[in-house]
Amino acid sequence: MTAPAPRVVNALSVDVEDWFQVENYGAVIARERWDGLEARVAASTGRLLDLFAACGVQATFFTLGWVAGRNPALIRRIVAEGHELASHGHRHERVAAIGPERFAADLRDARHVLEDIGGVAVTGYRAPTFSIGPRSTPWAHDILAETGHRYSSSIFPGRHEGAGAPDLPLTPFRPSASGVPEIPMTALRPAVLRGRAIPVSGGGWFRMMPYAAFARLLRAVNAAERRRGVFYVHPWEVDPGQPRPAGVPALKRFKHGVGLASTEARLGRLLHDFAWDRMDRVFAAEIAASDKAPAAAPPGLAAAA
Ligand SMILES: [Zn+2]
Numbered sequence: 001m002t003a004p005a006p007r008v009v010n011a012l013s014v015d016v017e018d019w020f021q022v023e024n025y026g027a028v029i030a031r032e033r034w035d036g037l038e039a040r041v042a043a044s045t046g047r048l049l050d051l052f053a054a055c056g057v058q059a060t061f062f063t064l065g066w067v068a069g070r071n072p073a074l075i076r077r078i079v080a081e082g083h084e085l086a087s088h089g090h091r092h093e094r095v096a097a098i099g100p101e102r103f104a105a106d107l108r109d110a111r112h113v114l115e116d117i118g119g120v121a122v123t124g125y126r127a128p129t130f131s132i133g134p135r136s137t138p139w140a141h142d143i144l145a146e147t148g149h150r151y152s153s154s155i156f157p158g159r160h161e162g163a164g165a166p167d168l169p170l171t172p173f174r175p176s177a178s179g180v181p182e183i184p185m186t187a188l189r190p191a192v193l194r195g196r197a198i199p200v201s202g203g204g205w206f207r208m209m210p211y212a213a214f215a216r217l218l219r220a221v222n223a224a225e226r227r228r229g230v231f232y233v234h235p236w237e238v239d240p241g242q243p244r245p246a247g248v249p250a251l252k253r254f255k256h257g258v259g260l261a262s263t264e265a266r267l268g269r270l271l272h273d274f275a276w277d278r279m280d281r282v283f284a285a286e287i288a289a290s291d292k293a294p295a296a297a298p299p300g301l302a303a304a305a
Contacts, residue, residue, distance in 0.1 A: 007275040008222040010229040011183075011282040012052075013086075013153065015126060016045055016063035019236040019243070021092050023129045024252040028245050031091070034066070040242055041067055042074045044235035049081060051238075051264065055271040058082050060279040062126035062153075062232075065090035065110030068117055075117045084278040086124030087111055087149070094131040095154075100139045107147040123287075124279055126232075127154035130185065134168070134175045145178035151287045153183040153230060153279060158197025167195065171227060172286040179290040183283050186221055186229040202232040207259030211266050215273055222274070228282055231270070238264040 018041040020029045029037070045061075052059055061078045063085065068075045079085055089095075090110040095103050107125070114122045125144055132140040132154045144152055157168045170189060172181045187197035199205045200217045221227045236242055240260040244253070259266075280287060 008226060008228055009275045009277050009282055010218070010222070010231060011153075011279045012057060012059035012271075012276040013126070013230065013232045013279055014045070014048055014059055014061045015088050015232055015234050016041065016061050016067055017088060017092060017234060017236075018067060019044075019239065020245075021064065021066075022234075022236070022256060023094075024256045025245060025248060028247045038243060039070070040239055041235050042071045044239040044242075045074055046077075047238050047264065048233070048235060048267075049077060049083075051268060051271070052083070053081060055268070057271050057276045058084070058278050059276070060084040060086050060124060062086045062088040062124065063110075063114060064088045064092055065106075065113045066092070068110075069113045072117045075114065079118045079120055084124060084280050085114055085118045085120055085122055086126065086279070087114060087122050088126050089128055092128045094129055095127050095140055096131055096133075096136040100143055103137075103140065104143045104147060107143065107149070111148060123148065123150040125149045125152045125154065127152070130154055130156040138176070141174075141176040141180045141182065142178045145176075145180045149180060150290060151181050151183055151279070151283065153185070155182055155184045156199065156201070157184045157187050157189070158199060170197075172283060174290065181283070181286045181290045183230060183279065183286065185232070186218070186227075188217060188221060201230055204255045204258055206231075206233075206266070207237065207263050211269055214266075215270070218270075218274060229274075230279070231276075233263070233267060236260075238267070 018039060020034060020037045061083050087110045090106045111122050155168060157170055170187060172183045175182050185201040187199050189197045200221055206214055218229050221229050237260060
């Protein structure tokens with residue numbers, strides 16, 4: 001009998017933002033109101049930290065600079081407990097919408113406040129709402145390199161809220177000559193679906209699907225393809241008591257609210273059933289390779305490995 005193959009270690013990530021900063025509420029909650037709303041991110045992120053500690057798991061926290069500046073104790077706890085502190089930008093604006101100059105400023109603002117409070121180098125980045133892509137923001141990875149970032153995990157390789165990229169690689173790749181690797185969200189793209197992707201990475205899908213079905217998909221990624229998964233969760237997804245603003249269209253309300261009461265328990269099962277670690281450790285080889293990237297990578301889709 002042959003020994004079982006070692007478990008594939010997946011990357012666990014948290015997008016640290018408050019309940020009112022989500023794209024689904026963008027039309028009903030103006031950015032100018034954020035400071036007047038009930039802040040719940042410290043408590044809900046604390047629940048995730050408690051859960052990770054109980055499971056002995058370390059994760060990457062892609063944190064909004066806006067949140068960090070208002071919650072320094074939370075940032076220090078994330079670092080003290082051995083997690084990777086990374087950037088979710090500063091103001092949670094869609095990257096394609098703000099353009100290259102404001103994107104660079106947003107990255108610098110977030111990195112400055114995160115590094116100042118956390119006392120560690122911040123080199124990982126996740127775009128708000130997976131809003132970067134080789135076609136919509138071909139300048140994004142060069143700007144990430146210029147602002148000191150070493151990897152991005154910002155692309156959903158399927159359709160997502162008008163973004164995403166159905167034909168992009170499912171594994172890490174270098175979108176630009178800068179060499180900064182893009183580590184996409186996990187998806188399966190079975191031939192039978194003719195290019196359409198099944199997300200296996202978190203969000204509403206994770207909250208909506210029966211747990212066993214989700215676990216089977218992630219097992220297929222890990223076992224059949226020996227591919228590492230990237231999972232993400234938001235603090236507000238383990239906060240069923242959060243306010244529900246009026247005027248949100250039914251579909252957006254559903255996407256935000258489905259399954260909130262059971263997410264923490266499901267996440268506990270997921271942490272138990274699979275192996276997890278920080279992004280920078282799971283993808284250390286790809287990130288290190290980016291530091292000695294060739295000056296001119298082939299356009300588009302050079303493999304990072
Ligand atoms: Zn976000």
